[in-house]
Amino acid sequence: MKVLVTGGAGFIGSHLAEELLSRKNSVAIIDNLSTGSIKNIEHLKNNRRFSCHVDTIMNVKLMKKLIGECDVIYHLAAAVGVKYIIDNPLESIKTNITGTEIILEYANKYGKKKSLLASTSEIYGKNMDGLRAFKETDDRVLGATTIPRWSYSCTKALDEFLGLAYWREKKLPVVIARFFNTCGPRQTGRYGMVLPRFVKQALANRPITVYGDGTQTRCFSYVKDIVDAVISLMGCKKAVGEIFNVGNPVPISINDLARKVKNSTGSKSRIIRVPYERAYEKGFEDMKHRQPDITKIKRFIEFKPTVDIDGIIKKTAEYFRG
Numbered sequence: 591m592k593v594l595v596t597g598g599a600g601f602i603g604s605h606l607a608e609e610l611l612s613r614k615n616s617v618a619i620i621d622n623l624s625t626g627s628i629k630n631i632e633h634l635k636n637n638r639r640f641s642c643h644v645d646t647i648m649n650v651k652l653m654k655k656l657i658g659e660c661d662v663i664y665h666l667a668a669a670v671g672v673k674y675i676i677d678n679p680l681e682s683i684k685t686n687i688t689g690t691e692i693i694l695e696y697a698n699k700y701g702k703k704k705s706l707l708a709s710t711s712e713i714y715g716k717n718m719d720g721l722r723a724f725k726e727t728d729d730r731v732l733g734a735t736t737i738p739r740w741s742y743s744c745t746k747a748l749d750e751f752l753g754l755a756y757w758r759e760k761k762l763p764v765v766i767a768r769f770f771n772t773c774g775p776r777q778t779g780r781y782g783m784v785l786p787r788f789v790k791q792a793l794a795n796r797p798i799t800v801y802g803d804g805t806q807t808r809c810f811s812y813v814k815d816i817v818d819a820v821i822s823l824m825g826c827k828k829a830v831g832e833i834f835n836v837g838n839p840v841p842i843s844i845n846d847l848a849r850k851v852k853n854s855t856g857s858k859s860r861i862i863r864v865p866y867e868r869a870y871e872k873g874f875e876d877m878k879h880r881q882p883d884i885t886k887i888k889r890f891i892e893f894k895p896t897v898d899i900d901g902i903i904k905k906t907a908e909y910f911r912g
């Protein structure tokens with residue numbers, strides 16, 4: 591199978607490309623290296639079934655060629671990371687909306703290529719409904735448009751609407767995967783992601799920076815579990831036209847995460863609290879809890895996360911030490 595991975599030099603995209611190659615597919619990737627890195631795919635470059643295009647998904651001419659040549663598309667290219675979105679609001683909105691429009695348009699025109707759209711748990715916004723896990727059909731609760739963070743949730747929601755509309759009106763086979771805090775080797779903390787930031791801080795014996803009061807919770811998944819799940823979803827006929835939460839449903843508070851990272855790395859770091867306003871900007875809004883309900887995905891594919899938070903911390907620390 592000829593596979594196109596947009597955002598293939600990114601953290602999740604590079605692991606996906608690697609796994610698809612190991613399953614004997616040909617893989618073409620496109621990445622503008624905004625948050626991705628050539629280092630992530632350096633080890634794939636000698637594989638004759640691999641090709642890499644450093645360009646933007648907004649290059650229509652190139653996208654027409656790449657989509658025309660492939661059998662299926664994993665669309666992961668997007669502006670990601672809370673910090674990155676806040677610092678680059680315009681580019682983020684354009685990439686996430688216009689980029690996805692281009693991909694869906696030509697996936698439809700050039701032979702209705704099956705497309706998996708990477709979406710996000712940011713979709714749910716600050717919905718806190720009884721602190722329970724989110725179902726795919728849950729309401730979305732967002733803050734004001736003056737708070738740039740929420741633009742990300744909106745752009746991804748629009749991508750989902752577009753994907754679903756292409757399926758309903760044009761019968762373009764689209765599958766949507768909402769990722770929840772995916773972590774592991776190659777993830778950088780530069781754009782805000784908490785786990786690689788804590789691990790790096792701990793290894794350097796620098797203060798571990800807990801934002802807010804640290805009682806907020808998240809559910810962390812290991813990247814290889816997520817990659818296996820999206821490949822299974824792509825292979826699942828019934829999954830077309832559907833949206834799935836893809837994540838490990840075990841929550842941990844950010845305070846506990848900081849302690850775990852410190853203990854696991856044997857670090858001398860202090861754990862410090864940083865007000866959100868100082869970490870991001872005035873008026874910043876965080877979500878208190880975010881947990882996936884994975885009942886739906888388990889009805890469609892075999893999905894059982896294999897690496898828990900201790901394993902993820904260990905593997906991330908090994909990566910940074912290496």
Ligand code: UDP
Pocket residue numbers: 672771782783784785787788799800801802806808844876877
């Ligand atoms: N966070 C933190 N310290 C950091 C970076 C992030 O305490 O150095 C917090 C952040 O405020 C949020 C959680 O960790 O409550 C997860 O943040 P991340 O940006 O990784 O992902 P999010 O789930 O917010 O998209």
